[in-house]
Amino acid sequence: MEAIGAKQSHWDQVYTTKALEQSSWYQPRPSISLGFMQQLSVAKDAAIIDVGGGDSLLVDHLLDLDYQNISVLDISPKALEKAQTRLGTRAKAVKWILADAAEFDPTEQYDFWHDRAAFHFLTTEPDIQHYVQTAAQAIKPGGFLVMGTFSEQGPKKCSGLEIxxxxxxxxxxxxxxQFKKRECYTIDHLTPSKSVQNFIFCVFQRNRA
Ligand SMILES: C[S@@+](CC[C@H](N)C(=O)[O-])C[C@H]1O[C@@H](n2cnc3c(N)ncnc32)[C@H](O)[C@@H]1O
Incomplete structure (x- = not known):
């Protein structure tokens, strides 16, 4: 397993040198993710976590929609700091978790777990299995996991890292x-530099006991 320090430095460097709008993953409105939430009727008081959320605008949109229990996890302190600065006083309404998703030890359970383009950075079997087990333990029975990764038609690297x-x-x-697949879609994401990245998004539901 790569040291958290090396991964953290990589992402801190990315977030220090690139504006949000220049990042290949930038979306002014994360419509796919918000669409899933609407479709699944996620309640306003649901416990929501955005894993590898970085400085994504998803949290801003969730706050605009009056979601009350939002956590954002990322390995990069710089990413979380940028999101907090952008949100200003609204940042106080969010739980910010600095952690490596491959070693995350949650202290609460979630109704809705979202991951867009973070899980695919885990490339070793122990890291992947740790993530899967953590999600299974931390998502409430009947709760949802929305997972978006590069598809087999998508890029092989992101931000200079193998995925x-x-x-x-x-x-x-x-x-x-521990999860039932509800539905999956492939989606083309158009980056700010106008290249196309093919994603697979799946909605999984945590098995009830
Ligand atoms: C491609 S960006 C996607 C950001 C955001 N999810 C979005 O869709 O805009 C990947 C994010 O995952 C974070 N990340 C990468 N590896 C991680 C890990 N092992 N644990 C937690 N976060 C990680 C990075 O810091 C970065 O914010």
Missing amino acids: KQYSEQSLTETFAA
Whole structure:
């Protein structure tokens, strides 16, 4: 397992040198993720976590929509600091978690777990298995996991790092022991530099006991 320090330095460097709007993953409105939440009727008081949320605008949109129990986790202190600065006093309404998703030890349970383009940075089996087990323990029975990764038609690297691509089948198999697949979509994301990145997004539901 790569030391958290090396991963953290990489991402801190990215967030120090790049504006949000220049990042390949930038979305002014995370419509896919918000669409899933609407479709799943996620309650305003649901415990929501955005894993690898970075300085994504998802949290801003969730606050605008009056969601009351939001956590944002990231490995990069700089990313969290940027999001907090942008939100100003609204940042106080959010729980900020500095952690490596491969070593995360949650202290609460969630109704809705969101991960867009963070899980695919875990490339070793122990890291992947730790993440899957953590999600299974931390998501309430019947709760939802929305997972978006690069697809097998997508890029092989992001931000200079190797990623693991997934298909609907491989992503479903990865979470199959404790989650039921509800639906999956492939989606083309247009980056600010106008290149296309193909994602697979799946909605999983945590098995009830
Ligand atoms: C490609 S960006 C995506 C950011 C955001 N989810 C979005 O969709 O805009 C990947 C994010 O994952 C974070 N990240 C990468 N590896 C991580 C890890 N092992 N644990 C937690 N966060 C991680 C990075 O710091 C970065 O914020």
